[in-house]
Amino acid sequence: MRYFSVLFLFLNTNVHSLFSQSTDLFLPYNMLRAYEKGTRSFDGRPGPHYWQNRASYQMRVKLVPKKRRVEGSAIISYYNQSPDTLRLLRFKLAADRYRKGSLRDDDVNPNDVGEGVRIEQLTLNDKAVAEQERIRRRTFLDVDLRKKPLLPRDSLRIYVRWSYTLPADKNAARECVCDPTTFFVPYWYPQIAVYDDIRGWASTPYSGQQEFYHDFADYDVTLIVPKGFMVWATGEWKNAADLLQAPYLERFLLAHRVDTVVRIFTEEELRRGGVFRPQNPHVFRYQATQVPDFTFAASDHYNWDATSVVVDSTTGRRTFVSAAYHSRSADFYRVARIAADGIRLMSFWLPGYPFPYPCMTIFNGNDGMEYPMMVNDYSVAPGDPTNLTVHEVAHTYFPFLMGINEQEYAWMDEGWASFFDFFLADSLTGRKHNLRGYAAVAGNDFDVPPMVRSSFLRSPAYSVASYSRPQAAYTVLLDQLGYEVFHRCMVEYMNRWKGKHPTPYDFFFTWNETSGQNLNWFWRPWFFEWGYPDVGVRDVQRDSSAECDVIVIERLGNLPIPIHLQINYTDKTSEIVHLKADIWKNGEQRYAVSCAPGKSVSHIELGNRLIPDRNRTNNSWKRN
Numbered sequence: 231m232r233y234f235s236v237l238f239l240f241l242n243t244n245v246h247s248l249f250s251q252s253t254d255l256f257l258p259y260n261m262l263r264a265y266e267k268g269t270r271s272f273d274g275r276p277g278p279h280y281w282q283n284r285a286s287y288q289m290r291v292k293l294v295p296k297k298r299r300v301e302g303s304a305i306i307s308y309y310n311q312s313p314d315t316l317r318l319l320r321f322k323l324a325a326d327r328y329r330k331g332s333l334r335d336d337d338v339n340p341n342d343v344g345e346g347v348r349i350e351q352l353t354l355n356d357k358a359v360a361e362q363e364r365i366r367r368r369t370f371l372d373v374d375l376r377k378k379p380l381l382p383r384d385s386l387r388i389y390v391r392w393s394y395t396l397p398a399d400k401n402a403a404r405e406c407v408c409d410p411t412t413f414f415v416p417y418w419y420p421q422i423a424v425y426d427d428i429r430g431w432a433s434t435p436y437s438g439q440q441e442f443y444h445d446f447a448d449y450d451v452t453l454i455v456p457k458g459f460m461v462w463a464t465g466e467w468k469n470a471a472d473l474l475q476a477p478y479l480e481r482f483l484l485a486h487r488v489d490t491v492v493r494i495f496t497e498e499e500l501r502r503g504g505v506f507r508p509q510n511p512h513v514f515r516y517q518a519t520q521v522p523d524f525t526f527a528a529s530d531h532y533n534w535d536a537t538s539v540v541v542d543s544t545t546g547r548r549t550f551v552s553a554a555y556h557s558r559s560a561d562f563y564r565v566a567r568i569a570a571d572g573i574r575l576m577s578f579w580l581p582g583y584p585f586p587y588p589c590m591t592i593f594n595g596n597d598g599m600e601y602p603m604m605v606n607d608y609s610v611a612p613g614d615p616t617n618l619t620v621h622e623v624a625h626t627y628f629p630f631l632m633g634i635n636e637q638e639y640a641w642m643d644e645g646w647a648s649f650f651d652f653f654l655a656d657s658l659t660g661r662k663h664n665l666r667g668y669a670a671v672a673g674n675d676f677d678v679p680p681m682v683r684s685s686f687l688r689s690p691a692y693s694v695a696s697y698s699r700p701q702a703a704y705t706v707l708l709d710q711l712g713y714e715v716f717h718r719c720m721v722e723y724m725n726r727w728k729g730k731h732p733t734p735y736d737f738f739f740t741w742n743e744t745s746g747q748n749l750n751w752f753w754r755p756w757f758f759e760w761g762y763p764d765v766g767v768r769d770v771q772r773d774s775s776a777e778c779d780v781i782v783i784e785r786l787g788n789l790p791i792p793i794h795l796q797i798n799y800t801d802k803t804s805e806i807v808h809l810k811a812d813i814w815k816n817g818e819q820r821y822a823v824s825c826a827p828g829k830s831v832s833h834i835e836l837g838n839r840l841i842p843d844r845n846r847t848n849n850s851w852k853r854n
């Protein structure tokens with residue numbers, strides 16, 4: 231069959247009509263190219279010509295707490311694995327969000343606005359890049375390569391030296407100068423933007439709202455901080471033995487082997503001295519491979535708890551899990567335990583895929599924000615930190631393991647993180663979450679189809695399309711497929727696309743193929759259409775020949791949801807009827823449920839906490 235369709239491609243001049251035959255979901259015209267070129271395929275697998283670029287970063291960074299200054303240098307090797315000749319090289323300079331005149335989604339403290347990133351030196355293949363070959367626009371630094379383009383399968387050696395000042399505002403998004411000697415430092419180095427098969431160079435600037443879309447890279451980073459500071463970072467800490475005194479090193483190593491939480495050091499121990507070997511300044515080394523970013527944090531007075539958890543039962547592999555926090559954060563004493571328990575559930579239940587990273591640190595900062603192996607979470611005390619912790623850690627799968635383009639399809643990661651966090655936190659706390667949050671806003675004018683590119687959206691449209699609507703959709707999907715098929719699809723999707731950049735279509739097509747079902751009846755309304763979910767009880771009729779009552783359920787909204795009926799009879803007995811969302815797959819408007827023969831219905835309740843339903847006033851019926 232595939233052979234014929236290839237032949238057909240050469241004969242057919244109307245490429246769009248050909249490809250629309252391969253899916254009846256709307257496929258944007260500009261995404262067809264990927265299918266013509268064979269980088270993507272209609273079965274949901276990476277195409278035979280799939281490619282992506284990669285880099286390796288060898289960096290040195292000095293944090294100067296008194297000046298809030300970050301001073302770095304990097305040797306970057308960038309590999310052009312695309313079939314294209316690159317006439318431009320694009321760096322992302324996220325800290326340019328604070329550059330005077332830069333575009334921003336939210337107000338920032340005017341005192342933090344300044345020069346942005348200072349590029350002190352930039353060379354390509356040991357040749358200095360002239361000022362006129364650099365274009366600074368929004369949060370990008372573009373380098374003109376027209377004189378010496380980067381050819382396919384060739385690489386570039388880049389040297390860059392830079393510095394910038396972290397914002398002083400404690401409420402700055404992402405970054406945290408949490409107190410004069412505590413820092414969380416994300417998006418801090420000139421990172422090469424993604425050049426991909428869909429849109430070429432990624433062109434969505436960092437204006438505050440957008441999060442990840444980065445290529446996979448290897449990192450070897452040396453971090454220099456004043457004496458007395460600890461550094462936590464993406465990757466494995468390679469020189470703990472150089473820095474920690476014997477008793478603390480023992481605790482650090484013990485935590486790698488045991489399931490219980492070990493207090494590696496406390497604020498009091500740090501203040502007393504004797505945690506670190508004499509070294510001035512402190513030089514830390516962290517390494518990570520195949521990750522989409524590198525982040526670090528530092529403090530001279532935070533507590534550090536750690537434990538580890540088995541994430542792969544076949545190999546016995548463990549992940550080292552840490553919490554670093556201020557003594558005042560009463561909730562954080564529990565966070566290492568929660569994170570480890572969450573990672574165990576992620577590895578064996580939802581998504582049910584071995585946690586991919588060797589370590590994970592939850593740092594007590596000012597946000598709820600994920601990075602590879604690092605999280606910046608505010609303290610929710612006196613509240614319960616379970617949901618927030620589990621949500622941010624679950625991002626490890628999406629967008630990190632899977633390389634999601636969150637800047638354009640945030641529902642491909644935020645929807646999943648929200649879905650996992652509800653189920654996992656319920657399992658850890660005994661609470662029972664509901665989907666009333668989405669139901670309350672479904673169908674409003676800001677409830678846009680999630681397939682609208684996220685970079686075009688502002689909240690509340692952004693948050694509904696990225697979080698609550700896809701979270702509801704995935705919950706309905708789990709009900710539809712059942713855990714076993716759902717899990718099989720999830721594992722297949724991850725195996726196909728880990729370390730790559732899946733688009734929404736790679737997700738839809740993979741789940742269609744793996745489930746053995748064409749789920750387009752589900753994807754289309756939930757992801758491509760305006761609308762809302764609403765079912766109601768229309769009527770209860772008597773079928774006199776069968777001597778039973780028949781409940782007529784009406785579909786009033788276009789988003790398909792299951793029917794869950796609690797039927798109470800006049801003889802005080804009751805039953806529950808649950809029908810999956812596919813009863814509506816052919817556009818049915820009504821569905822008749824036959825009740826127990828010989829009995830008479832007294833009252834009915836339709837729906838449950840996991841079924842989002844916009845209008846619940848039509849969900850009850852009572853016999854008069």
Ligand SMILES: [Zn+2]
Nearest residue numbers: 621625644647
């Ligand atoms: Zn999230």
